[in-house]
Amino acid sequence: MDTLQSAPDLPKTDPRVKLIAAKIKKENYKPDALIEILHTAQNAYGYLPVNVLKYITKALRLPPSRVFSTVTFYHFFSLKSKGDHTCLVCTGTACYVKGAQAILNELENEFHLTAGQVSADNKLGIQVARCIGACGLAPAVVIDDEVQAKMKPENIISTLKAKMQSI
Amino acid sequence: MNRQELTALIASAKEKRQKIKYKIFVCCGTSCMASDSEAVLKALKEVIKEKSLEDTVEASLSGCMGLCNQGPLVKVIPDNTIYQKITCETIKEVVQGHFINKEPLRNLLLFADTRPEPFINSEEDPFFKKQTKIILKDCGNINPEDIEDYMAHDGYAGFGKALFQMSSEEVIAEVKHSRLRGRGGAGYPTGMKWETVYKYVNNQKYVICNGDEGDPGAFMNRSVLEGNPHSVLEGMLIAGYAIGASKGFAYIRGEYRLAIKRMETAIKQAKQKGLLGQNILGSNFSFDIEIRIGAGAFVCGEETALIASIEGRRGNPKSRPPFPAESGLWGKPTLINNVETYSNIHQIILNGGEWFSEIGTAKSAGTKVFALAGKINYSGLIEVPMGTSLREIIFDIGGGIPNNREYKATQTGGPSGGCIPAEHLDVKVDYESLVSLGSIMGSGGLVVMDDQTDMVDVARFFMEFCMDESCGKCVPCRVGTKMMHDLLKKICDNKATQIDLDRLEELAVYVKETSLCGLGGSAPNPLLSTLRHFKKEYDSRIIKED
Numbered sequence: 001m002d003t004l005q006s007a008p009d010l011p012k013t014d015p016r017v018k019l020i021a022a023k024i025k026k027e028n029y030k031p032d033a034l035i036e037i038l039h040t041a042q043n044a045y046g047y048l049p050v051n052v053l054k055y056i057t058k059a060l061r062l063p064p065s066r067v068f069s070t071v072t073f074y075h076f077f078s079l080k081s082k083g084d085h086t087c088l089v090c091t092g093t094a095c096y097v098k099g100a101q102a103i104l105n106e107l108e109n110e111f112h113l114t115a116g117q118v119s120a121d122n123k124l125g126i127q128v129a130r131c132i133g134a135c136g137l138a139p140a141v142v143i144d145d146e147v148q149a150k151m152k153p154e155n156i157i158s159t160l161k162a163k164m165q166s167i
Numbered sequence: 168m169n170r171q172e173l174t175a176l177i178a179s180a181k182e183k184r185q186k187i188k189y190k191i192f193v194c195c196g197t198s199c200m201a202s203d204s205e206a207v208l209k210a211l212k213e214v215i216k217e218k219s220l221e222d223t224v225e226a227s228l229s230g231c232m233g234l235c236n237q238g239p240l241v242k243v244i245p246d247n248t249i250y251q252k253i254t255c256e257t258i259k260e261v262v263q264g265h266f267i268n269k270e271p272l273r274n275l276l277l278f279a280d281t282r283p284e285p286f287i288n289s290e291e292d293p294f295f296k297k298q299t300k301i302i303l304k305d306c307g308n309i310n311p312e313d314i315e316d317y318m319a320h321d322g323y324a325g326f327g328k329a330l331f332q333m334s335s336e337e338v339i340a341e342v343k344h345s346r347l348r349g350r351g352g353a354g355y356p357t358g359m360k361w362e363t364v365y366k367y368v369n370n371q372k373y374v375i376c377n378g379d380e381g382d383p384g385a386f387m388n389r390s391v392l393e394g395n396p397h398s399v400l401e402g403m404l405i406a407g408y409a410i411g412a413s414k415g416f417a418y419i420r421g422e423y424r425l426a427i428k429r430m431e432t433a434i435k436q437a438k439q440k441g442l443l444g445q446n447i448l449g450s451n452f453s454f455d456i457e458i459r460i461g462a463g464a465f466v467c468g469e470e471t472a473l474i475a476s477i478e479g480r481r482g483n484p485k486s487r488p489p490f491p492a493e494s495g496l497w498g499k500p501t502l503i504n505n506v507e508t509y510s511n512i513h514q515i516i517l518n519g520g521e522w523f524s525e526i527g528t529a530k531s532a533g534t535k536v537f538a539l540a541g542k543i544n545y546s547g548l549i550e551v552p553m554g555t556s557l558r559e560i561i562f563d564i565g566g567g568i569p570n571n572r573e574y575k576a577t578q579t580g581g582p583s584g585g586c587i588p589a590e591h592l593d594v595k596v597d598y599e600s601l602v603s604l605g606s607i608m609g610s611g612g613l614v615v616m617d618d619q620t621d622m623v624d625v626a627r628f629f630m631e632f633c634m635d636e637s638c639g640k641c642v643p644c645r646v647g648t649k650m651m652h653d654l655l656k657k658i659c660d661n662k663a664t665q666i667d668l669d670r671l672e673e674l675a676v677y678v679k680e681t682s683l684c685g686l687g688g689s690a691p692n693p694l695l696s697t698l699r700h701f702k703k704e705y706d707s708r709i710i711k712e713d
Binding site: 030031032033034035066069074075076077092093129130131132133134135136137138140146147148149150 | 238381465477478625
């Protein structure tokens with residue numbers, strides 16, 4: 001991976017850059033606000049591109065190691081794109097005892113993707129979560145931020161394909 | 168706003184609420200919303216308008232009513248009638264039947280499909296009858312996005328009382344008297360914690376609300392934050408006044424989008440009413456609350472890791488002492504309590520510590536919210552007095568095990584806890600009794616398992632969780648969880664020998680005793696507990712050497 005050393009040039013007219021710049025200003029360039037700013041960046045881009053991290057590093061006057069170690073520590077932050085569509089399978093205890101693994105197996109059979117992988121055309125990303133807290137709906141799957149309750153392994157592929165086509 | 172105005176506002180909110188004959192609530196918690204309850208609410212509002220019932224019936228959203236797999240749920244107050252699995256079509260029948268024909272619809276009542284005689288008044292149903300609600304008292308009965316609805320239920324009256332009628336010492340004495348213990352899992356006496364922070368002299372102290380509910384199978388804090396965020400805010404306000412803090416942080420798990428949104432709304436409304444900010448209600452007390460969103464790290468539920476995360480750093484725990492009470496956030500005295508702990512506070516102040524201490528058992532006062540999940544008929548959110556037996560919780564309230572399967576075990580305390588097998592079903596659930604069985608109370612997730620569940624695989628599952636979530640700072644946890652996981656996997660694959668099993672047991676003790684923080688210290692618990700109660704399952708997988 002590229003180092004975070006050199007100062008990046010981000011297009012100042014990009015609304016996403018403006019959003020991050022505004023957030024950094026609002027937080028008064030405080031290093032303590034690093035996680036808050038990373039949340040803003042991740043929401044804007046869907047992941048954290050390296051040049052954006054360089055930009056934040058410079059603005060907060062932090063060592064790159066500190067930013068990189070923080071980004072890689074938290075599950076929420078991702079250094080690569082999660083795909084245009086995401087299918088997140090909850091593997092919390094309740095979903096696990098109710099068959100989350102069978103759903104993941106179906107997905108792997110169909111798309112040849114395992115948890116954390118994105119398809120070559122960037123259309124679909126498969127993720128797992130450690131309990132989304134919807135245990136009454138187990139097994140739960142979240143397709144593009146929408147919770148699908150009591151998902152059955154035999155329905156996952158058709159549900160997912162329908163969702164991918166509808167958007 | 169000053170004190171008189173607060174009292175007047177509470178009185179007028181109550182009066183306004185009493186004027187409406189019927190309130191009809193549509194559950195808009197995460198679970199019911201996934202079953203499209205927002206559309207039901209919209210359809211309900213339209214149908215009320217269509218039938219010109221606006222003067223007698225008011226529709227609104229509410230927090231969790233408790234039965235997450237029967238959703239979307241709709242509740243009529245004051246009749247306490249709950250209708251289940253409501254759609255945009257059936258909601259019309261409900262309005263026509265309940266309010267116009269005055270004849271509740273039996274086929275849509277809660278448990279209409281499972282009980283021969285479903286109850287029109289849900290309070291009479293065994294699911295609710297066996298419960299005692301303090302924390303969830305208003306959850307499902309108020310609109311969580313309306314501060315005045317909270318006030319109509321004595322909201323902020325406890326804070327008013329603390330601020331104007333009690334000194335800091337008196338508030339702490341009341342909390343001590345209530346015998347409330349921390350609901351995050353460890354069960355440390357809340358009043359004592361408050362007193363410790365109070366005694367440290369510093370011009371800046373902090374109050375933190377730990378809403379980083381990471382245990383898989385637990386959703387109590389999410390439901391409280393979604394269903395009654397003001398009760399948590401009020402608890403934090405009272406805590407701030409008691410210990411002399413001027414700033415609070417509500418740390419909420421990033422996965423809980425709705426909870427974050429509701430808390431943001433609550434903070435905004437409290438600010439508008441002058442309940443947060445400078446010189447609150449004309450007093451000398453100033454307090455402000457900010458939300459911090461977790462970025463997905465289980466270890467951040469540990470208090471020192473959570474503090475590091477608020478400071479914008481990796482969530483690595485620190486060794487204690489110094490405890491956060493002495494040197495916490497930015498080195499200042501800091502009080503950290505769980506969401507559920509705070510939501511008890513306003514009622515303790517209003518009703519007195521004596522009232523609270525009379526509920527529950529000798530060592531554990533009050534009630535506990537549990538999230539029922541797994542192989543159980545009625546999964547959802549319940550609240551029972553401490554000391555209720557596990558059998559009552561699972562069979563009387565939870566309706567037992569589906570498909571006539573047999574009960575095998577309940578996992579309490581998530582990846583830090585252990586399992587309770589059938590022979591201990593009559594255990595009275597409180598902090599001490601669960602520890603004596605090799606488990607812990609934890610934050611309140613109960614995952615029920617039936618006879619089809621493979622206990623060695625369950626132990627492996629939790630060990631994988633701890634291995635992934637280990638922050639990597641101390642060796643016993645970083646290396647130990649990985650080694651234990653590999654050994655467990657070997658047993659699951661029927662490739663292990665007796666030496667491996669002995670090694671595993673030995674490792675479990677080392678990791679438990681030498682890890683830096685609670686994550687490593689409790690990571691071996693599911694393993695040790697399944698070894699204790701289901702040793703046979705391990706033995707049957709071991710390769711026998713001749």
